[in-house]
Amino acid sequence: xxxxxRYHIVLSMLLFACNMLMSGQDLDSLLQGYMEEKTEYTLxxxxxxxxxxxxxxxxxxxxxxxxxxxxxxxxxxxxxxEFFGLDQAHIHISLEYGITDWLMVGVGRGTFEKTIDxxxxxxxxxxxxxxxxxxxxxxxxxxxxMNGLKWSDPERDNHFYQxxxxxxxxxxxxxxxxxxxLQITPSYLHQNLVETAAEPNDIFGLxxxxxxxxxxxxxxxxxxxYLFKPDNETLSTDIYNPLSLGIDIETGGHVFQVILxxxxxxxxxxxLGHTTGKWLNGDIHLGFNxxxxxxxxx
Amino acid sequence: xxxxxxxxxxxxxxxGSALGQGKYLTNEGTIVFYSHTAIxxxxxxxxxxxxxxxxxxxxxxxxxxxxDFQFEKKLMQEHFNENYVESExxxxxxxxxxxxxxxxxxxxxxxxxxxxxxGALTIHGVTNKVSAKGSVEITTEGIVAKTKFMxxxxxxxxxxxxxxxxxxxxxxxxxxxxxxxxx
Numbered sequence: 001x002x003x004x005x006r007y008h009i010v011l012s013m014l015l016f017a018c019n020m021l022m023s024g025q026d027l028d029s030l031l032q033g034y035m036e037e038k039t040e041y042t043l044x045x046x047x048x049x050x051x052x053x054x055x056x057x058x059x060x061x062x063x064x065x066x067x068x069x070x071x072x073x074x075x076x077x078x079x080x081x082e083f084f085g086l087d088q089a090h091i092h093i094s095l096e097y098g099i100t101d102w103l104m105v106g107v108g109r110g111t112f113e114k115t116i117d118x119x120x121x122x123x124x125x126x127x128x129x130x131x132x133x134x135x136x137x138x139x140x141x142x143x144x145x146m147n148g149l150k151w152s153d154p155e156r157d158n159h160f161y162q163x164x165x166x167x168x169x170x171x172x173x174x175x176x177x178x179x180x181x182l183q184i185t186p187s188y189l190h191q192n193l194v195e196t197a198a199e200p201n202d203i204f205g206l207x208x209x210x211x212x213x214x215x216x217x218x219x220x221x222x223x224x225x226y227l228f229k230p231d232n233e234t235l236s237t238d239i240y241n242p243l244s245l246g247i248d249i250e251t252g253g254h255v256f257q258v259i260l261x262x263x264x265x266x267x268x269x270x271x272l273g274h275t276t277g278k279w280l281n282g283d284i285h286l287g288f289n290x291x292x293x294x295x296x297x298x
Numbered sequence: 299x300x301x302x303x304x305x306x307x308x309x310x311x312x313x314g315s316a317l318g319q320g321k322y323l324t325n326e327g328t329i330v331f332y333s334h335t336a337i338x339x340x341x342x343x344x345x346x347x348x349x350x351x352x353x354x355x356x357x358x359x360x361x362x363x364x365x366d367f368q369f370e371k372k373l374m375q376e377h378f379n380e381n382y383v384e385s386e387x388x389x390x391x392x393x394x395x396x397x398x399x400x401x402x403x404x405x406x407x408x409x410x411x412x413x414x415x416x417g418a419l420t421i422h423g424v425t426n427k428v429s430a431k432g433s434v435e436i437t438t439e440g441i442v443a444k445t446k447f448m449x450x451x452x453x454x455x456x457x458x459x460x461x462x463x464x465x466x467x468x469x470x471x472x473x474x475x476x477x478x479x480x481x
Contacts, residue, residue: 027321027359028394031348034325040365044380061372178386216381217459250381251461253373295371 042127045137045175046183048255048291049096049104049121051209052223052244053263053271054185057137057173059123060098063297068094068108070266070289072259077282085285092266097296112265112274114148127174136174143167145269147193162193167268169207179213187225189272196236204228205272211248219248221257225272242275257289320354322441322478329362329474331449333467340374340466342367349476351434351441356400358415358443360393360476382456383422391421393428403434410435415445421454432474440479447472 046056049066060066074088082088094108094117102123109116125138145165151158166189173183185207194201209223223244232238244261262277263270264285277283327347333340344367349360364385369375379385395417397403403411416429432445448469451458458466 027350027352027357028361028392030321031323031350031359031361034323034350035348035361035363036325036346043365043376043385064372178380178384250377251459252377252465293373295373298370 037131039128039132040130042129042137042175045127045173045181046211046221047219047248047250048257048289050257050289050291051183051211052221052246052257052259052289053242053261053266054187054207054209054223054225054268055119055121055139055141055169055171056183056209057123057139057171059102059121059139060096060104060293061101062098063295064098065294065296066094066096066106067292067294068092068096068289070094070287072261072264072266072285072287074264074285075277075282076284076286090264090266090285090287108267110265110267110270112267112270115145115267115269116148117143117145117267117269119143136172138173139171141167141169141171143169143268145267165189165191165269165273167272169268180210182208182210184208185225187268187272189268191269191273198230198234198236200229203272214247217250221246221248227272237274237276238278239273240275240278242271243279253293255289255291257291259285259287259289261285261287320352321481322351322353323481324349324440324476324478327360327474327476329367329472331367332471332473334471335465335467338465340369342369342375342378344368347474347476349443349478351397351443351478353400353403353405353441356397356403358393358395358397358417360474362391364389364391382451382458388421388423391419393417393419395428397434405436405441408436408438422456424454426453440477443474443476443478445474 046058048056049058049060050056070092072090074082074085076085078085090111092108092110094106096104096106098104104121107118119141121139121141123139125134125136127137128134147163167187169185169187171183171185173181175181187205187207189203191201205225205227207223207225211219211221213219225242227239227241229239240262242261242263244259246257246259249256262279262283263275264277265271265274325348326345327349328343328345329347330341330343344362346366347360347362351358364383365379367378369378395415398414398416403413410433412431412433415432418425419428430445430447432443435442449472450469
């Protein structure tokens with residue numbers, strides 16, 4: 001208490017002295033003191049709701065709808081016959097919507113395993129400065145994925161629940177400067193049915209993603225997931241850690257993302273559980289995401 | 299935080315006592331900007347503008363926080379702050395100027411007086427000398443200052459990319475309404 005008093009006395013004296021010195025014209029500083037300190041929420045940690053394949057902490061605010069088309073070509077190393085992958089196409093389309101400023105939902109359809117998927121994303125913390133300071137933004141994402149392929153073995157006792165996979169992610173991001181943002185993404189994928197008994201039903205992953213702004217409307221993005229999974233020698237299909245590199249280009253209501261990735265799948269069930277490409281082998285897919293945002297509610 | 303609030307109050311108290319009479323303040327003033335093109339109309343409103351008038355000298359000062367501009371489309375608001383005015387780098391715009399015909403305004407008489415204001419306007423880190431016609435209305439509560447003028451974002455180093463050039467007007471209309479109360 002004593003400290004506080006002393007501080008205030010000294011400050012008062014200083015201020016008084018300053019006031020005497022000011023020729024009584026310094027309206028600007030008068031105003032500065034009069035402005036209320038408010039909470040400033042950090043804007044645009046990432047440009048889109050995806051860093052590249054995986055979610056970013058960005059969300060649709062209330063009444064915003066995002067129509068997304070994602071596309072991956074085949075593998076670049078597939079040779080001239082496949083026109084270096086460009087002959088093949090893998091697509092995912094989705095509609096995503098902000099119910100409130102902190103809750104968004106989405107549904108989608110992808111060619112990978114003819115998946116129908118849905119997700120919800122909750123924005124729990126938002127990075128801010130000013131009256132309320134928060135060093136990071138934190139969101140939680142839960143996804144459900146339904147494999148839509150015909151049963152590989154119709155004779156077997158097949159159940160609907162075997163088609164389902166579930167993913168949970170905690171997204172923690174910080175915008176360090178207007179040009180640089182970083183996110184870490186602890187992830188968990190559960191698949192009700194896997195190919196063989198050797199395959200794990202549960203896979204944990206730790207994602208790291210970031211963006212580096214190259215100009216006002218272009219940024220370089222990178223995203224990597226380290227998977228905690230059994231050795232490839234014990235699996236029937238080799239699985240690798242997904243690594244994606246890309247460029248974000250923003251034009252008004254559109255965000256284009258041009259991507260190089262070793263994952264052909266564009267949702268969590270696919271890139272966490274089924275990334276069979278290896279960068280060093282040249283199993284790289286060129287692809288893009290297009291996002292178009294509509295303001296449905298004003 | 300409490301310390302800071304206390305300090306703020308002390309600044310106010312001290313400033314008030316030391317600067318004396320003749321100053322009118324607000325921190326709830328309104329600035330609306332309006333961009334009209336054949337393709338799109340864009341408006342944004344900021345109703346947390348801080349402003350002060352010194353009736354004795356005719357000096358005026360205005361401070362605006364750029365992130366307080368509210369757009370209908372939140373995405374547009376994000377683009378405005380991130381790509382156009384770069385609010386993280388230049389969080390505030392300021393105006394500091396003079397009512398040229400201040401001696402003609404009788405601040406003791408209720409009613410509307412037209413004024414000519416001139417001064418330095420700083421947006422996006424760029425300062426330009428501007429001049430505009432406006433009015434001050436003396437009421438029982440205080441002084442209502444109003445003005446309307448045109449502003450070209452390019453004059454303030456705000457570049458508008460070609461793809462949206464047709465959506466954003468060359469000249470924006472700025473409407474300002476500041477209801478000042480005596481200190």
